[in-house]
Amino acid sequence: xxxxxxxxxxxxxxxxxxxxxxxxxxxxxxxxxxxxxxxxxxxxxxxxxxxxxxxxxxxxxxxxxxxxxxxxxxxxxxxxxxxxxxxxxxxxxxxxxxxxxxxxxxxxxxxxxxxxxxxxxxxxxxxxxxxxxxxxxxxxxxxxxxxxxxxxxxxxxxxxxxxxxxxxxxxxxxxxxxxxxxxxxxxxxxxxxxxxxxxxxxxxxxxxxxxxxxxx
Numbered sequence: 001x002x003x004x005x006x007x008x009x010x011x012x013x014x015x016x017x018x019x020x021x022x023x024x025x026x027x028x029x030x031x032x033x034x035x036x037x038x039x040x041x042x043x044x045x046x047x048x049x050x051x052x053x054x055x056x057x058x059x060x061x062x063x064x065x066x067x068x069x070x071x072x073x074x075x076x077x078x079x080x081x082x083x084x085x086x087x088x089x090x091x092x093x094x095x096x097x098x099x100x101x102x103x104x105x106x107x108x109x110x111x112x113x114x115x116x117x118x119x120x121x122x123x124x125x126x127x128x129x130x131x132x133x134x135x136x137x138x139x140x141x142x143x144x145x146x147x148x149x150x151x152x153x154x155x156x157x158x159x160x161x162x163x164x165x166x167x168x169x170x171x172x173x174x175x176x177x178x179x180x181x182x183x184x185x186x187x188x189x190x191x192x193x194x195x196x197x198x199x200x201x202x203x204x205x206x207x208x209x210x211x212x213x214x215x216x
Contacts, residue, residue, distance in 0.1 A: 002191065004171055005179035006198055012087075012162075012175060013155040016094040017148050020102040023095075025144070028106035029132060033118070047100045054097070054160030061093050062164055083165075090166040090173050097161045101150045109143020110136060142213040149206045149213075156199065 030036065031043060049057050065072045065083045075083050083089040113136060121131045137144070159177040166173025168182065176195055183192035 002174075002176070002179045002183075002195060005174050005176045006195060008087075008171070008174065009156055009176040009199075012090060012094060013152045015091055016098055016155045017152045019091070019095050020098060020151050021144070021148055024099065024102040024106055024147070025137075026132075028103055028110055029136065031103075032107055032110040046103060049097050050100045054158070055164065057097055058093070058161040058164030061096060061161065065089060065092065065165065085165075085167045085169055085173060087166075087172050090162050090175070093161050093165040094155045094158060097158060098151045098154050101154045102147050105143050105147035105150060106140070109140035109147075112143075113139045146210050146213045149210050153203055153206055156203070 031039060036042070063069050067073065067076065067082060072083050083092065117135055117139065118131060121135045126134065157177060159181065162173065162175055163178055168174045168178050176199060180192045180195050183195070
């Protein structure tokens, strides 16, 4: 069994989850509590990974992040190294691909907060960051936790986007899903079965937690 690939998948899922929790929470607040011009168009764009096949998302990211792409050229100019076929590259791809799985549960959790709580905080003189930290976050802990778990699981099972951006570089981009696919291709069913079995209880346990959190 390829323990390196399993560890790399867990590392990728953890980093992606942390990054998206930081980036998506303020975005969800803006979408719920602010009147923004073109909000529907922006939200539809952010949620495109839900509707598009992973290979389509991977293709567009490949065009943007490659040496001839805008972001890829900028990254190479700043760091001197390419993004494709690197761990950093698959982290960025995973963040983009998993944004809807972070945004949707967060937005649902924020929408359930009693508006009177926020209005009371404003009357008491709290500014927007204080309201977010002292009112919104404490009253949406279950939704935030569910969001984090869904992002983690989605990243853990990602395949098409990761393969197109990272390929299969051992120790760098060869995550568990790719290792399982390659094991099946080479008829190493025992190795594929062991890696699949290692992921199964993790996914099942986290889904049970999400179910309990969403019920609450």
